[in-house]
Amino acid sequence: MFGYVKRAHPRADDAAIRRAIITAVKFEGATEAHFKWDGDFWDCVVRAVAQAAAEYPDFLETTYRDARNNLAYYYK
Numbered sequence: 001m002f003g004y005v006k007r008a009h010p011r012a013d014d015a016a017i018r019r020a021i022i023t024a025v026k027f028e029g030a031t032e033a034h035f036k037w038d039g040d041f042w043d044c045v046v047r048a049v050a051q052a053a054a055e056y057p058d059f060l061e062t063t064y065r066d067a068r069n070n071l072a073y074y075y076k
Contacts, residue, residue, distance in 0.1 A: 027056040031071050045072045
């Protein structure tokens with residue numbers, strides 16, 4: 001993953017790229033940790049991502065949208 005990001009952003013600092021990747025992985029883990037199936041499936045997905053987004057507020061809205069879709073796909 002580091003290589004892909006470095007090629008896309010060649011002037012970015014290596015340490016910053018590593019921090020970004022680690023943060024993205026932690027965000028994904030938080031979405032899974034917050035997922036509790038206790039009602040309507042999609043509502044549970046939206047709630048899990050919203051809780052993770054509260055912990056990691058610096059992503060774009062498209063990232064949160066993709067996280068909802070990915071979480072729904074993985075837990076279907």
